[in-house]
Amino acid sequence: MTGPGTDPRAATAGSPPPPTRRGTELLLLGFAVVITLVAQSIVDLTMTGSLTTELATFGTWFAGLWLVAHLVVRRLAPYADPLLLPCIAVLSGLGLVMIHRLDLSGNTVGASATGEDAPVQLLWATVGLVLFIAVLLVVRDHRVLARFAYTLALVGLVLLAIPAVLPASISEVYGAKLWIRVAGFSIQPGEFAKICLIVFFAAYLVDKRDVLALASRKVAGLELPRGRDLGPVLLAWVASILVLVFERDLGSSLLLFGIFVVMIYIATERASWLFIGLLLFAGGAFIAYQAFGHVRVRVDTWLDPFAYADEGGYQIVQSLFSLGTGGLFGAGLGGGRPDQVPVAKSDFIAAAIGEELGLFGLVAMIVIYLVLVERGLRTSLVVRDGFGKLLAAGLAFAVAWQVFVVLGGVTGLLPLTGLTTPFVAYGGSSLVANFGLVALLVRISDAARRPAAPPAPTPAKLTDAPTEVVGP
Amino acid sequence: MTSEIVLQAFRFGFLALLWLFIFAAFRVVRADLFGGRPGRVASVPPRAAVGRKRGSRGPRHLVVTAGPLSGTRITLGEQAILVGRADDSTLVLTDDFASSRHARLTNRGGQWYVEDLGSTNGTYLDQQRVQGPLLVGTGQPIRIGQTVLELRS
Numbered sequence: 001m002t003g004p005g006t007d008p009r010a011a012t013a014g015s016p017p018p019p020t021r022r023g024t025e026l027l028l029l030g031f032a033v034v035i036t037l038v039a040q041s042i043v044d045l046t047m048t049g050s051l052t053t054e055l056a057t058f059g060t061w062f063a064g065l066w067l068v069a070h071l072v073v074r075r076l077a078p079y080a081d082p083l084l085l086p087c088i089a090v091l092s093g094l095g096l097v098m099i100h101r102l103d104l105s106g107n108t109v110g111a112s113a114t115g116e117d118a119p120v121q122l123l124w125a126t127v128g129l130v131l132f133i134a135v136l137l138v139v140r141d142h143r144v145l146a147r148f149a150y151t152l153a154l155v156g157l158v159l160l161a162i163p164a165v166l167p168a169s170i171s172e173v174y175g176a177k178l179w180i181r182v183a184g185f186s187i188q189p190g191e192f193a194k195i196c197l198i199v200f201f202a203a204y205l206v207d208k209r210d211v212l213a214l215a216s217r218k219v220a221g222l223e224l225p226r227g228r229d230l231g232p233v234l235l236a237w238v239a240s241i242l243v244l245v246f247e248r249d250l251g252s253s254l255l256l257f258g259i260f261v262v263m264i265y266i267a268t269e270r271a272s273w274l275f276i277g278l279l280l281f282a283g284g285a286f287i288a289y290q291a292f293g294h295v296r297v298r299v300d301t302w303l304d305p306f307a308y309a310d311e312g313g314y315q316i317v318q319s320l321f322s323l324g325t326g327g328l329f330g331a332g333l334g335g336g337r338p339d340q341v342p343v344a345k346s347d348f349i350a351a352a353i354g355e356e357l358g359l360f361g362l363v364a365m366i367v368i369y370l371v372l373v374e375r376g377l378r379t380s381l382v383v384r385d386g387f388g389k390l391l392a393a394g395l396a397f398a399v400a401w402q403v404f405v406v407l408g409g410v411t412g413l414l415p416l417t418g419l420t421t422p423f424v425a426y427g428g429s430s431l432v433a434n435f436g437l438v439a440l441l442v443r444i445s446d447a448a449r450r451p452a453a454p455p456a457p458t459p460a461k462l463t464d465a466p467t468e469v470v471g472p
Numbered sequence: 473m474t475s476e477i478v479l480q481a482f483r484f485g486f487l488a489l490l491w492l493f494i495f496a497a498f499r500v501v502r503a504d505l506f507g508g509r510p511g512r513v514a515s516v517p518p519r520a521a522v523g524r525k526r527g528s529r530g531p532r533h534l535v536v537t538a539g540p541l542s543g544t545r546i547t548l549g550e551q552a553i554l555v556g557r558a559d560d561s562t563l564v565l566t567d568d569f570a571s572s573r574h575a576r577l578t579n580r581g582g583q584w585y586v587e588d589l590g591s592t593n594g595t596y597l598d599q600q601r602v603q604g605p606l607l608v609g610t611g612q613p614i615r616i617g618q619t620v621l622e623l624r625s
Contacts, residue, residue: 024500031493038489042482083500090493143604210554210573332483357487364490371497378504384605386587 018451021082022074028086029070033063036093039333043101046334058100061122062093065129076136077446081379084445087372088423088438092125092431094365095424097333098345098352105339117345117426124428128435135439142444146387149203156196157239159189164246176418177247190243190252191433194259195440198398201260202391204232205267209386213268222272233273236260237280241288248294251405251417257281258401263394302415315342319351319410323362330358345426347418350410365424366407373400376441383448392444395437530582531610531623539619540566548584548623553577555616556589569593569617577608584608584623593617 037059044051066089073080100118139145145152163171163178171177173186180187205212212229240257243249261277288295297312305313305320318341325336338344338352345352354362376396380389399422406421408414420430534553536544546553546563553562556574565574571591578585585605588595595602596615608614614621 021500028493028496028500031496035486035489035493039486042486046479046482083497086493086497090490210560210576214560329483329487332479333486335479335483357490360487361490364487364494367494368497371494371501374501384585386605 018079018449020078022070022078025073025082025085026070028082029066029089032086032089032093033059033066035090036062036097039094039097040100042333043097043104046332047101047104058096058118058122061126062096065125069129069132072133072136073442077442079446079449079451080442081375081445081449083371083375084438084442087368087375088434090368091365091372091423094353095349095421095426096121096125098338098349098356098424099426101334101356102339102345102352104334105337120428121426121431124431125435127428128432131432132435132439135436136443139440139443142388142391142440142447143385145199145391146203146206149200152196153200153204156193156200159193159196160239160243160252162189164243176249178249178252178418185428188427188429190247190249191429192436194252194255194398195395195433195437197256198259198263198394199391199440201263202387202394205263206386206390208232209267212264212273213270222275223270224272225268225270225276230276233261233264233276233280237284241284244284244288244292244295248292249418250295250298250415251419254405254417255398255402255419257284259394259398262397262401263390266393267390298415298417302412305412315348316409316412316416318342319348320412322348322351322355323411326355326358326362328359330354330356330361332356346420347406347416347425348410349425350407350421353424354410366403369399369403369422373397375445379441379445379448383444388444388447392441392448395441398437399434531584531608531625533624534563534577535622535624536563537613537620537622539617541619548579550579552579555621556591563621565617565619567617567619570619574616575602575614577614578605586614591616 037055040055040058041051044055066085069085069089073085096118099121103116103118163180166177166180168177170181171179173179173181178188178190180189212225212232214226214229218224236257240253243256244253257277257280261273261281265271265273265277289299301308301313301316305316307313309317322336322338322341325331330336333356336352336355338355341348341351350362350365353365357364373396376392376399380392380396383389383392402419402422405414405417406419406425409416409419420427422434423431530548532548534546534548536542541563544563551562554573554576555561555563555565555570556572557565557567557570558572561573571589571593573589574591575595576587576589578587584607586595586597586602586608587605588602597606597608598612600606608623610623610625612622
């Protein structure tokens with residue numbers, strides 16, 4: 001029906017074809033590129049007093065990136081949502097500018113030999129674009145993914161487990177064992193595992209939602225599921241705990257469990273799953289706090305960062321100072337000292353943005369995420385098949401949840417986690433994986449907004465033919 | 473002095489630019505909500521409903537018009553209706569040609585959609601095999617094995 005290859009124009013005989021809104025997308029992408037270039041120029045002017053030819057190179061590359069992305073979408077997913085690409089363009093542009101700005105003040109994470117991380121990040125964005133195109137090329141119809149659900153689940157679990165079994169010298173950075181570091185590159189396989197697992201959750205839950213929605217008895221207005229249906233959620237819980245134990249990564253653990261609980265809630269429309277999830281989370285959090293030192297450090301520094309300002313709380317204290325210095329309107333790009341925050345490029349890029357652009361700038365960034373998530377959820381509402389609905393909702397929620405957890409950590413609302421701000425923070429795996437995530441959303445939104453093809457004409461003589469029997 | 477003014481202009485100018493982008497994005501969101509509505513649903517015009525004013529009242533019953541359960545009537549609510557041989561289906565079929573979880577009828581905003589749940593022999597709406605969710609009009613026959621269902625208002 002809505003499969004690729006059906007000519008959309010044939011669908012609307014008589015009425016004008018619905019707008020594809022690709023023009024709007026191009027316009028907004030242009031706007032996003034302008035914003036990025038303006039920001040980059042301000043940084044250069046403020047910090048070095050002159051504009052360099054590097055700006056032109058950066059501008060051409062960055063603009064070319066999004067032009068290619070736009071042309072690919074125009075060709076492969078003409079009815080896709082027009083806001084998805086511009087949102088990630090502005091976010092990644094902001095990130096690149098901020099990383100460049102931190103390069104200039106000499107705060108490097110030391111990934112490249114020249115000590116400059118912005119060109120590396122731009123390279124990763126290009127790799128991300130390649131994945132974006134590849135996903136759109138390979139996945140012509142998102143429903144096909146449901147057939148590979150169990151394969152993808154296996155791939156996801158293997159990716160998730162790899163760093164845990166590798167020796168610490170390869171997989172450990174700052175105490176968290178979630179990396180593969182080979183020949184100067186570091187990859188965080190968990191970022192890709194996230195997407196594989198969301199696809200699996202969507203396919204699995206669409207299949208089983210009728211069973212999972214069955215209620216056994218009502219307690220205080222909540223329809224509780226049957227005891228034997230608790231299996232999947234317990235399994236997800238155990239998996240999250242295992243990630244926490246073996247990779248010492250609070251972030252991925254929280255991310256995966258949150259996504260699963262919310263997807264099961266969306267699939268079954270039963271609020272009781274949220275309460276069961278919260279209970280399990282509370283239990284897991286209590287056990288983790290008692291049993292693992294690194295979790296206790298995180299929680300203690302969260303409760304009172306200033307008491308530990310010289311040790312574990314140093315990062316969060318610097319981050320809070322950074323945000324406080326920024327105030328409402330920020331210090332201006334290049335005007336603050338965000339390099340005072342440790343790992344400002346990756347984990348604390350939100351603090352750097354908060355310092356230089358202020359509350360108004362940080363909220364602008366959050367609102368852009370909000371638009372991205374809203375488009376994902378809207379896609380989920382409009383698309384007609386259950387798998388697509390659940391997948392789009394899961395992907396959109398994953399972005400929202402990750403942003404919430406990261407910003408909560410940076411602002412001191414939640415304990416600090418190792419998650420990255422999607423599209424903005426320095427880090428190849430996160431950027432590339434999130435490009436793939438948005439490619440899936442683009443694919444689903446194309447299916448959702450594509451006008452329906454007319455029903456296939458049926459020969460009249462079949463009018464009263466009985467249902468055909470195809471095998472047992 | 474001038475450089476200080478320029479810096480302040482940069483500072484507020486860039487924030488204004490950022491929010492202008494958000495404003496532009498919101499305009500697109502708005503146009504999507506209230507303007508021309510893409511993503512319309514495929515609908516085969518229902519036979520019985522031709523010439524009748526649409527949208528006055530949705531269907532209220534699901535009636536079995538052919539097959540062993542002929543005459544059975546289910547009152548429609550908000551809940552989805554599951555059709556199949558499984559015991560927990562809303563309409564339990566005793567039909568060798570039906571799968572245990574055969575089809576689902578869901579209510580979305582007052583309109584009913586039929587969806588095949590991967591059955592062996594398929595679900596047919598007006599002789600059209602149901603691949604993805606399809607809008608069901610009042611009086612349109614849904615054929616599952618030997619059973620035929622219809623929505624009635």
